Amino acid sequence: MNKIDNHMPTAEIQALDAAHHMHPFTKGNEINAKGARVITSGTGVTLSDSEGNEYLDAMAGLWCVNIGYGRKELADVAARQMAQLPYYNTFFQTTHPPVVALATRLAQLAPGDLNHVFFAGSGSEANDTNIRMVRHYWASLGKPDKKVIISRKNAYHGSTVGSASLGGMTPMHAQGGLPIPDISHIDQPYWYGEGGGKSPEEFGLERARCLEAEILRLGEGKVAAFIAEPVQGAGAVIIPPQTYWPEIQRICDKYEILLIADEVICGFGRTGNWFGSQTFGIRPDIMTVAKGLSSGYIPIAATLVSDAVADVINGGDFNHGYTYSGHPVACAVALENLRILDEEGVVDHVAKVAGPYLAKKWKSLADHPLVGDARCIGLMGALELTSDKATRAGFADEGAAGQICRDHCFDGGLIMRATGDTMIISPPLIMQESDIDTLVARARSALDKTYADLKERAFFNRV
Numbered sequence: 493m494n495k496i497d498n499h500m501p502t503a504e505i506q507a508l509d510a511a512h513h514m515h516p517f518t519k520g521n522e523i524n525a526k527g528a529r530v531i532t533s534g535t536g537v538t539l540s541d542s543e544g545n546e547y548l549d550a551m552a553g554l555w556c557v558n559i560g561y562g563r564k565e566l567a568d569v570a571a572r573q574m575a576q577l578p579y580y581n582t583f584f585q586t587t588h589p590p591v592v593a594l595a596t597r598l599a600q601l602a603p604g605d606l607n608h609v610f611f612a613g614s615g616s617e618a619n620d621t622n623i624r625m626v627r628h629y630w631a632s633l634g635k636p637d638k639k640v641i642i643s644r645k646n647a648y649h650g651s652t653v654g655s656a657s658l659g660g661m662t663p664m665h666a667q668g669g670l671p672i673p674d675i676s677h678i679d680q681p682y683w684y685g686e687g688g689g690k691s692p693e694e695f696g697l698e699r700a701r702c703l704e705a706e707i708l709r710l711g712e713g714k715v716a717a718f719i720a721e722p723v724q725g726a727g728a729v730i731i732p733p734q735t736y737w738p739e740i741q742r743i744c745d746k747y748e749i750l751l752i753a754d755e756v757i758c759g760f761g762r763t764g765n766w767f768g769s770q771t772f773g774i775r776p777d778i779m780t781v782a783k784g785l786s787s788g789y790i791p792i793a794a795t796l797v798s799d800a801v802a803d804v805i806n807g808g809d810f811n812h813g814y815t816y817s818g819h820p821v822a823c824a825v826a827l828e829n830l831r832i833l834d835e836e837g838v839v840d841h842v843a844k845v846a847g848p849y850l851a852k853k854w855k856s857l858a859d860h861p862l863v864g865d866a867r868c869i870g871l872m873g874a875l876e877l878t879s880d881k882a883t884r885a886g887f888a889d890e891g892a893a894g895q896i897c898r899d900h901c902f903d904g905g906l907i908m909r910a911t912g913d914t915m916i917i918s919p920p921l922i923m924q925e926s927d928i929d930t931l932v933a934r935a936r937s938a939l940d941k942t943y944a945d946l947k948e949r950a951f952f953n954r955v
């Protein structure tokens with residue numbers, strides 16, 4: 493199939509895009525003046541644009557296309573399900589086979605007794621469900637004052653009013669009157685950026701104990717839950733020190749605080765286990781999943797709920813649900829995605845082949861003069877750009893170096909994202925060793941070009 497001829501000329505698409513399409517998380521006027529890159533197709537780990545350029549997609553779309561592009565099985569399953577039953581809800585004393593099959597499969601895969609599933613259309617919606625569910629849980633147990641949810645600065649939990657309030661992104665809170673009441677944010681376990689001279693272990697414990705301090709400040713009787721990503725994704729792949737999660741678990745247990753693991757990125761193999769909670773030894777009461785659940789082929793998300801919490805919620809009416817909760821086509825596609833992950837041993841591939849290989853190659857980038865830290869876990873990683881490796885100093889014009897590097901990546905056929913001056917990757921889980929070689933070689937070349945640019949623009953003299 494021709495990749496270009498079935499589309500309008502690029503300039504026409506860009507003009508219409510500028511005229512009518514509002515982009516998420518984007519300076520509208522800037523993209524409209526420049527013209528958006530038009531992505532037209534994908535196969536495996538590679539994307540193509542309307543000009544015929546190819547890119548190694550080291551972000552798996554937006555942390556989601558875990559089985560890679562172009563898996564026709566998912567399209568076939570969707571077509572079959574659409575023909576048989578394109579839609580029905582489960583509000584009115586009804587159910588349907590795809591939703592039952594997917595809920596059952598998720599209960600099997602999930603650790604512990606997370607045996608119950610409430611579906612949503614996106615990670616944001618699922619986290620909104622969590623806000624309502626944990627507050628309703630405590631109210632049902634006669635503790636209506638236990639409603640504060642503690643989260644973390646620089647966390648990402650979505651973009652709806654509720655989920656953005658859970659998140660700790662200050663630029664998001666600055667718009668639209670967020671956060672909503674009864675959400676509080678503690679410091680994150682970001683050792684490279686905030687750990688100073690402490691060892692990672694010491695710093696991990698210290699940041700975990702911020703949770704205890706916050707519970708004591710608020711009063712145990714006021715706190716419903718703690719929510720966190722096992723590894724912060726959008727926050728810039730912040731991998732907590734080994735001491736962090738065990739201490740968090742101890743504190744949640746001690747004060748009877750529900751633990752919500754937001755596994756929207758970490759779930760389904762990203763860290764080398766089915767769930768990030770397994771990688772870090774966490775026992776969540778509630779888990780949020782989305783993105784990798786369908787490898788991004790169709791929108792679907794879910795809240796996985798423990799026996800104990802489900803018992804209470806099921807005790808009465810839970811006045812909550814979405815038109816597309818448990819959408820049959822989305823459930824069928826997600827099931828097929830999980831079948832592929834399982835039968836093709838994708839999670840094992842991350843744990844035993846791709847993850848260890850990426851770790852070796854990725855960490856070799858730490859010798860670059862621009863790189864202050866090269867970290868990764870499973871198949872997610874970050875490079876901290878710095879103007880001074882010894883002091884970990886950033887740049888006077890924060891975020892500019894990251895953008896320059898990101899643009900060099902694109903020009904060199906690599907999609908890597910910049911969060912401020914941190915470059916991040918989260919490639920498809922099906923990456924082979926040769927793909928990782930290409931990824932790292934292109935990343936190094938982009939770093940070299942960025943370094944030369946920054947020297948020319950006197951970035952290093954300004955700090």
Ligand SMILES: *Cc1c(COP(=O)(O)O)cnc(C)c1O
Nearest residue numbers: 614615616648649650754756757
């Ligand atoms: C992407 C993301 C979300 C939000 O999911 P959407 O489908 O974009 O609503 C929530 N939590 C985490 C950790 C995410 O990465």
